[in-house]
Amino acid sequence: MTSTLGFAILAVLARGERTGYDLAAAMRTPVGYFWTAGHSQIHAELQKLRADGLVGFEAEHGPGPQGKKVYHLTADGLAALRAWVTEPPRARPERDELVLKTYASWLAEPGLLRRLFADQLAMHEERLAGYEREEAAFGGPPPPGDPRFGNYATLWCGLGYERHRVEWCRWMLERLSSAGA
Amino acid sequence: MTSTLGFAILAVLARGERTGYDLAAAMRTPVGYFWTAGHSQIHAELQKLRADGLVGFEAEHGPGPQGKKVYHLTADGLAALRAWVTEPPRARPERDELVLKTYASWLAEPGLLRRLFADQLAMHEERLAGYEREEAAFGGPPPPGDPRFGNYATLWCGLGYERHRVEWCRWMLERLSSAGA
DNA sequence: TCCCACTATGTCAGTTCTGACATAGTCTGA
DNA sequence: TCAGACTATGTCAGAACTGACATAGTGGGA
The missing domain is CATH 1.10.10.10 (Winged helix-like DNA-binding domain superfamily/Winged helix DNA-binding domain)
Structure with a gap:
């Protein structure tokens, strides 16, 4: 096992x-x-x-x-x-502490909450920039069957994930700002 | 603690x-x-x-x-x-079995690999459709401070995540198909 | 009337994971 | 020559998590 x-x-x-x-x-x-x-x-x-x-x-x-x-x-x-x-993966654990905080965010002080998401946004933007540099260094996807294909495909997943995360943080900040000081 | x-x-x-x-x-x-x-x-x-x-x-x-x-x-x-x-979350565990399989995917039989990603794509599309129905039922974001804002914001995150996942599965299938039978 | 699904709480063994502790050789630069 | 960073392997206690086991009332339908 x-x-x-x-x-x-x-x-x-x-x-x-x-x-x-x-x-x-x-x-x-x-x-x-x-x-x-x-x-x-x-x-x-x-x-x-x-x-x-x-x-x-x-x-x-x-x-x-x-x-x-x-x-x-x-x-x-x-x-x-x-x-x-090629066996199907077991169900994702889906344990994301930031999302859990978001679920409870209606209890939070708006200023502190904006600070939290601004920090997270900065972190994800930085990570995204790093991944984009790595992607540029690849210069296009290697063919499947090449070990580097594994690296490239996971990098592509990371890029998509960070973009999604950046978008979501920005959406949160917009929502939190439009609700007054 | x-x-x-x-x-x-x-x-x-x-x-x-x-x-x-x-x-x-x-x-x-x-x-x-x-x-x-x-x-x-x-x-x-x-x-x-x-x-x-x-x-x-x-x-x-x-x-x-x-x-x-x-x-x-x-x-x-x-x-x-x-x-x-509002305290910063501890680092994401980042343990994703499908991504790990992708990292090792250069070892896999192409047909089985396409099957794996086709199944995953179907699962994420289904999940996305479910989330979209939930989002439609909300009829717009509640204001922050409302408990339902927590639900809506996590749903928004789920929507973005599933869209990212669907895109990535499609990208993988394209890569895997263009490399012959 | 009986069966079954659902509600409801709990224990336990075993696995996984984290963070601290412990030890010691190698290599570089001040 | 000496300090400090890096290489390198390992143990251990405790927390977190999973899946199975155990028990028992409620309510609906055949």
Whole structure:
């Protein structure tokens, strides 16, 4: 029973071998528009994946009390990942704290609420600008079948999401402003 | 240390008193475009909220081994909710299984992948149509300060999200089709 | 009259996730 | 040469969440 986090790790390893540290860095915030995890979770999951024979590693000399482990996909791991990709995803959790705050926003002081959405708008605009720079660097979509297609398609999803978010924040600010000081 | 789920419960109770069962129904899928929770979580959280003095209840005769408990916000609960609303939300978890599958999609069989996105497209179109019907039933945005403003604003967010999702699924299907059979 | 769906509350085991703690080698620049 | 940032692996306690189990009254229809 591999968890979704397990498949996230397999998906990154399918691009090439990496250490647990590299995986944690890849799944931290910056470009990770698909899944996040702390390093403590990743090391634990790698041990499970290894017990299931989906990944293997080679020990190398390096920093840390236990040296360095470079993980790679096994044939079983690749097969499991391939089978998982086209299965329908389980229902989205749909847990969005800003939307929940919005649901309760009729209780809030208008000034503080405008401040909240102005900050969120700035954050999403910044993120959108970053994604647009990344998209420009691509110079057009790679063909499906190319690993970079995965990166490009998730970036495209991120772009659409941030645009939607920016639009919604602006709509909220308009609504909040037209209702007086 | 009230959890986000706790605030979700407070936000629903701010509209009026409800039983745990009603809360669970409100936080199940249908209209819940903001937060979800199972009834087992809700009963446990209600007990915590009560220990913290943020909610109270009146026991009534009714079904079940323990009868019926109608919960309501206390003054402390309302104050806590009000203070929380305008605080910046903690970072979005950003855990989207479909996007993760997309990241690994270069490994998939094209036919199965098109099927996956066609199904997702149909689901989002259906959801969008439902939200559009709800929006039409509103007949324009209520003013901020009205509890229904919270509902309308979250619905607006849901509309934008589903439109973004529909667009992205269509874009994916185009990319996947132009690459041959 | 009996069955079933619905209302209603709760526990529990197991999984997932977060944040803190712990350890230690490498490399760069002041 | 020494400090500090970065690489690198791991444990652990506690919170959050899921799904199954358990119990029982109410109300409607066959």
